Amino acid sequence: MFESVNLSRSDDLNLSGVELTHRSIKVSIIITLGVIITLGNIAVLLVITSSVAGWSRSSRYFLLSLTAADSAFGLLVMPLNLSVSLLKDYSEGPDLLCHIVAFCNATIYSTCMYTLATISLERYIAVFYPLQYSSLMTRKRTLLLIAFSWCFPPCLLAPITFPDGIIEVHFSNASLVCNPSYSTNVGYSISLTCFIFFPCSGIMTFANLRVWCAAKRQRLKLRKYYCERRSRHNVASRVLVPVMAAYYTCWTPCMAAMIYNAVSGQTVSEWIEFVIVWLPACNGFLNCIFYFWINRSFRRKFHLVLQRLTVSLCPKLAETLGCCNMSKSQFVTVLDNNNTVHGRSSSVSSTCTLISVV
Template sequence: MVSLAFAIVVGNVVTLTVFMQTRQVRTPQGYLKVSLAIADMMVGVLVVPFSVYTEISLMVTSSSPVWYQGGTDPSMGGLVGPWQPCMLIGPVFAGCTFVSISTIFLMTVERCVAILWPLHKDHLVTRRRTLFLILFSWAGSYLLALAPLILSNNFTLEYSECSRMCNYVPLWDGVTLPSDANILLLFPVFDFTLLGGTLVFNILSFTSIRRYTRKRKLMSEGNVGVEGGGGGCQHRPSFSDIKAAKTISILTFAFTASFTPIAVCVGNVVGFTWCNFSFVAFWILTGNSCCNVIIYSVRDQRFRKGVTLLFQREHSPTHGEKGGATPPTHLVTTTPPP
């Protein structure tokens, strides 16, 4: 858990630093990547360290923390005391998960517009609209994360001995579940709806890319005119747009693969408990928070260049002090002969 928290925080700090120091942050796609990195970093700063602290407390002390009930005493309602840390940590984890999938959905829509209408993307996808959608996704995601507490009095949050995280649990007496226990099904319905929409937009984008690639191949073989073929040449998407669309599709696949096991855990809503599977499912989803920086490093050449410049910048002052008398090469000029 400590290693995962370190990887999540460091990876997303590097991502934020690179984007903040390059022009990518001043584009709609850059804003969306920053939003995704902030959501992932919150998981590493709040969610995982809380689990680390709780697990260490259980190992080094004879008594359990006051918030640790683990579902062993349903009659207690899962929680005791006036306020519990899980009331904060649980919604933060759920909200960050929803922010991640909604941001990936917005990134897919933005790339689809850039691929299908490259001449109009600057008018359709503006920085102001993107910022508004980002704020809306954060507000909507956290309202959804709090929905079980807002819409019902039959739910609480507790630290689970199975998942090692703060989870929603229905308050029941061990015999009958509350009538509104299915409220928790809102979570997988929301995620899979956005993932389905993301899949549709990816199909539209890659269909257009394939059509453009085929036309370019025919043009190179001389089967159509250089400026002919229906006039599609001047409306072709840029190479960077195509590569960004492929990168976002990989982000979508990684998130889908990490979220799908959580959807199976909705069996807990109707009273089933799969302890080992629940642990694996929740921590696979948590581990996805450090995957984005790996995907950027592999797929995005500008991101790799930004990371290289970032680390070179950290070492440059020492080298400059060592050879301070030598002027930079680009400032050295030669005087032409008279």
């Protein structure tokens, strides 16, 4: 009898040790991901706050909105959930703090999807309606679209904030996230996907597919009439295909698991839940690569900004490393000349100039 009790206690100690090991690994992954996302988007903000050649004013507004939404993953979502995982007593039931954290998570996720959809819509207008672009994408309409992307999700997700409302919230030890219990209200869970994921995915797929087809037709015409070299890079495939592949890879598993949980009332395994819950945060870092670093004008402006910061903050280090041979006044002149380049009304980024790339 005593031997069986001792064995059960040892099993409990081993189980708790395994859980602590898994928790430490998950916390390390979340912190690393948050640091990468934050640093990547800070670098983007340093460049995009000033004008970049080839980017219009409207495109800069949309990309600033996307950068702010992606930065929220590292600055808001991850710290809040890690704080709850450290402060909350897991024997307690749902509380107001967990409901607020779940509301913030769902709002940031939804805002990112709406922002990606508005960027795809603007690119579609820039490519297919270049002459009407300035009249269609005015400053007022641009700001209204951005405001809709940030204000509509909180209104739609407001029921999550009420502890005694229709949506129950619990803290998941598997994903270290405050998750709504969508199985308690199947209709509301399905409505979230119908109002957020499916419309945004449809707009992105339609817009990017049309732009990709237009670029492909233009490329074939240029190859036919001007004997274009086959070795020339396909800009459409290099930008649009990775953007859509990253979007569906990061967001589809999370939405599928939410629908599966709502319909069947069952959950997936521990590590699968952890991966699919945090995959959308990875999209916040991939956006920095596909929307910014792949653009040549952005890389050039980043080098200028980085050199200017080096000269301003550490002039001795700059002279020692020999990273620049200009004086500070020359740097200011170069940056000012770059800032005076007005973005063409029909050009928002590398994917907006696909038709005129050659």
